[in-house]
Amino acid sequence: MTSLLEVNNISLAFRQRTGFFSPPQLIPAVKSVSMQVREGEVMAIVGESGSGKSTLAKLVLRLLMPDTGSITIDGRPSSTLSPRDFANLVQPVFQDPYSSLNPKRTLADIIQMPLIVRGGVSAKECQDRARELFGRVGLPMRLFHTYPNQISGGQRQRVAIARALMLRPKLLVCDEPTSALDVSVQAQILKLFEELKQSFGLTYLFISHNLAVVERIADRIAVMYRGEIVEQGETAPFFAAPRHPYSRMLLSSVLIPIAGRPLPLVSRDFETSVSCESPATERPIVATRGCRP
Amino acid sequence: MEEIQSSLPAPRRLRMRRALQHGGFIFGFAILFVTIVIAIFAPFIAPHDPIAQNLGVRLLPPLWMQGGRPDYLLGTDHLGRDYLSRLIYGSRVSLIVGFSTMLIAGAIGSALGFVGGYYGGRTDDIVTYVINCRLSMPGLLVALAVISLVGGSLATIILVLGLLFWDRYAVVVRTATQQVRNADFIAAARVAGASAPWIIWNEIRPNVLHHILVIATLEMAMAILSEASLSFLGLGIRAPTPSWGLMIAEGRSFLFAKPYLVWVPGIAIFLLVLATNLLGDGLRDLSQPEGRR
Numbered sequence: 001m002t003s004l005l006e007v008n009n010i011s012l013a014f015r016q017r018t019g020f021f022s023p024p025q026l027i028p029a030v031k032s033v034s035m036q037v038r039e040g041e042v043m044a045i046v047g048e049s050g051s052g053k054s055t056l057a058k059l060v061l062r063l064l065m066p067d068t069g070s071i072t073i074d075g076r077p078s079s080t081l082s083p084r085d086f087a088n089l090v091q092p093v094f095q096d097p098y099s100s101l102n103p104k105r106t107l108a109d110i111i112q113m114p115l116i117v118r119g120g121v122s123a124k125e126c127q128d129r130a131r132e133l134f135g136r137v138g139l140p141m142r143l144f145h146t147y148p149n150q151i152s153g154g155q156r157q158r159v160a161i162a163r164a165l166m167l168r169p170k171l172l173v174c175d176e177p178t179s180a181l182d183v184s185v186q187a188q189i190l191k192l193f194e195e196l197k198q199s200f201g202l203t204y205l206f207i208s209h210n211l212a213v214v215e216r217i218a219d220r221i222a223v224m225y226r227g228e229i230v231e232q233g234e235t236a237p238f239f240a241a242p243r244h245p246y247s248r249m250l251l252s253s254v255l256i257p258i259a260g261r262p263l264p265l266v267s268r269d270f271e272t273s274v275s276c277e278s279p280a281t282e283r284p285i286v287a288t289r290g291c292r293p
Numbered sequence: 294m295e296e297i298q299s300s301l302p303a304p305r306r307l308r309m310r311r312a313l314q315h316g317g318f319i320f321g322f323a324i325l326f327v328t329i330v331i332a333i334f335a336p337f338i339a340p341h342d343p344i345a346q347n348l349g350v351r352l353l354p355p356l357w358m359q360g361g362r363p364d365y366l367l368g369t370d371h372l373g374r375d376y377l378s379r380l381i382y383g384s385r386v387s388l389i390v391g392f393s394t395m396l397i398a399g400a401i402g403s404a405l406g407f408v409g410g411y412y413g414g415r416t417d418d419i420v421t422y423v424i425n426c427r428l429s430m431p432g433l434l435v436a437l438a439v440i441s442l443v444g445g446s447l448a449t450i451i452l453v454l455g456l457l458f459w460d461r462y463a464v465v466v467r468t469a470t471q472q473v474r475n476a477d478f479i480a481a482a483r484v485a486g487a488s489a490p491w492i493i494w495n496e497i498r499p500n501v502l503h504h505i506l507v508i509a510t511l512e513m514a515m516a517i518l519s520e521a522s523l524s525f526l527g528l529g530i531r532a533p534t535p536s537w538g539l540m541i542a543e544g545r546s547f548l549f550a551k552p553y554l555v556w557v558p559g560i561a562i563f564l565l566v567l568a569t570n571l572l573g574d575g576l577r578d579l580s581q582p583e584g585r586r
Contacts, residue, residue, distance in 0.1 A: 061484050083486030092484050100477035104499035110478075113495075114485035163481065 002075075004171055004203050005037040010059060010069030029055040031227040032069070037171070042197070042204040044218035044235075046211060046250065052227040053207045054095075057175040060205060061092050074170065084118055091164035095176040097156035101148040107134070107159050108144050114166045133162040136199075137192060154185035161192065165200060173205045178213055186210075190217055211254050215239055223247045311579055318575025321510075324568035332384040340364065341375035343382040344533040348373050355553055367557055370543060376554070379535040380561055386524075386536040387517045387565060390451055394516035395509050397455025402462025403505055407493045409463070410470025420467065427460045433519060440528045450529055454516050461508050469501040503580035510573030514566040521562050537562050 009032050015024040030052045037043040045053045058064040060071060062078060071078040073089055081089070091114070094100040101110050111130040115121060121129075134144055137158040148156055157177060164172055174193070178186040190213060196202060208214050214221060215235060222232040223244065231244040242248045312318055331338060353369040354361050355376075361368065367376040409420030436453045443449050473479065474497070482492050523529035524538030532539060537558040544554025 061480070063480055063483060087484060087486040090484070092481060094477040094480065096477060100481060102476075102478040102496055102499070104502075105496075113482060113487075117482065117485045117487040117491065160481075167485070 002039055003036040004039040004074055005043075005060065005205065006072040007033055007035050007056075007060070008070050008072070009034050010056075010066045010071065012055060012059060012064060012066050028227050030059065030066075033224075033227075033229050034069075035222055035229060035232060037203060037205055039170070039203055040201065041219040042206055042217050044206045044208060044214040044221045045224055046208060046214055046221060047224035048209065048250070051224040053209075053224050054175055055227075056224070057092075057173050057205070057207050060173050061090065062086060087114060087118060087169075088167050089169055090171045090173060091167060091169040093157070093160050093164050093172055093174040093177045096180050097153050097160055098148075098180075100160050101156055103148055106145050106147055107139075107151070110148070110159060111163045111166060114163060118167060129166065130162070133165055136165075136196070137162045138188075152185075153181050154189060157181060157185075157189055158192065161189075161196070165196065168200070169202075171203045171205065173207075175207045176209065177206075179208065179210060186213065193217060211251065223250065308579060312575070315575050315578060317571040318579065321568040321571030321573075321575055324564055325572060328384050328565055328568070329388060331381055332388050335381050335385060339375075339378035339381045340366070341378045343374060343378040343535045346372040346374055352547070352551055352554075354551070355557075358553070368551075368553060370540070370554060371547060374533075376540075376557060379540060380537070380558060383535040383537045383540060383558065383561070384565070386447065386530055386534070387520060387562070389447065390454065390520040391513040391517045391569070393451040394454040394458065394519075395513045397451070398457075398459040398512060398516075399462050399505060399509050401456070402459030403466045403501075405459070405463040406466025406468075407470055407497065407501075410467040411474055411489060411493055411497065413471075413474070417467075420463070424460060424463050424467075427457075427463075430457075432457050433522065436519065436523065437526070437528060440523060445523065445528045445531060447530060447534075450520055450523060454519055458512055458515060458519075461512060462505065465504050465508055466501055469504050470497055473497050473500045503576065507573050507577040507580070510569050510576060514569040514573070517562065517566055517569070 010030060011028070011032050012030045013026040013028040016027055017024050033052075033056060035043070045056060047053050055064065059066050060078075065079075073081065073086070078086065101107075108127065108130060111133060112126050115126045115129065131141070131144065134141065139155060139158050139162070143151055143155070148159070151159070157180075161177075177193075178189050181189060193204065193206075194217065197204065204217075206214070206218060218235045220233065221235050221238045222229045223242075223246065224230070225244075225246045231238070231242065231247050233243075238247070239251070242251055347369070350362075350365065350369050351373045352371055353365050353373075355368045356363060356366050358368075365375055365377070367380065369376055370379070405420050405423065409417040409424075436457055439453050440449055443453075470493075479492060479496055482496050487495075520529055520536070521538030521541070524536045525542040527542065530536035530539050532543070540558040541555050541562075544551070544558070547554050
């Protein structure tokens, strides 16, 4: 298997101005991250809030430009691809299905958008393809000409998936695609992702903080912590024996519904093993605070 | 398209129903509509030539007052011109100034607002600076100065008002654009390879349009009033062309003897401005979300 996506040593720091005269402060979001996603696999990125997962997704989607490092997609440097070629290879599915669909356009328009932007097909062909995908993602045809506010969150996410498939891309970058949905709908959407992967030969870069979701869908896992990938590996061995202390903490913080089992006690021992020299490390981290009772 | 007769009520139809229940909207719309019809068909409606003088019938009072004559329903002015005909033709000036100013100012202001709001950063700084420059100028005073230099005519009034009163469009469109800009559906369009103008026109404009419409009606009322003020001051429409502001100015010297020369055009201005304002308020109320995103 060849690698479809290669991320080489990529870094990005956000500049934040604290005062009018003070120099901008650098907040590193992604620090020399490297990874490969092979064709046809599901690569999951896990980590707590603020660990840089979404920033990495935006970098892969070219919504942000890296400070250093490079990204290669399908053997070609991502930065040299034309917007059109890039769109044909990579498409996004976002976290919030409310923000990802334009409230003033019909579902039909939303799904057709990427193909209308790319051009090269007749309006009829474009609509036919949108209709076909509309059915493929499990939406009833009577909703085709309705507006996003008339459908549910799960249905909205199906629309977002249909839009992402409109250009028949090879790679879907899914930034927490199920975290805004309730659990039963999550399961349906995950099932849909699995089916579509088979029938369209897709590769996923799947970002999530939900380990149960990841265990089900991912072939390989990369754990991000404070902008770095601290561990990567195959899913099954990872869940059986995580190597990095942060991965162990992440796994032990999962709540499993067993009667009589108390809230997990999360050890912070690993903190000492991670180097702490960047300004980002001074900030309290939301998720770790949330782990404590 | 026809096989999927959506069972959900279309938002358009819902909005129509709400519009018909909105008193102010109906009132404003009705008056504006009637005025437009009168202005278009003025030559067929007006009983006399609005600029034909007949010194034999000077200063006739309206029909219902003592000495009124049925062939001069609203009486005559100091030159014996039929007041009703002048009122009817005067509506043309008010409406042309109102609509043209609205179009010119709306185009300038919205364009600035879209560009500043979408691009942000340096571009936005420049746009904000231009808006602030405009806001620091007293609008009507500048209009007075320019028109007294260039000379008053319909075209000058429209141009000067149009080039001056775009500030509210710019401010509101810029803010509204900023709110939409970071939504995920914009990111999806960018990944699909859409250009900035495409995104502004197809994704942002539908979300900002109702703001523009509301301001447009309010600004139209403002332009109508400005034209009346300028004409009243002798800087606007040149006699003998009938304009409501000019009619008030000419009737001013007879204010105590023949007050109807002032209040008849005064009521016309009042009603038209009230109607456009009510229409604007109605549009604002109708575009409120009310459970609809």
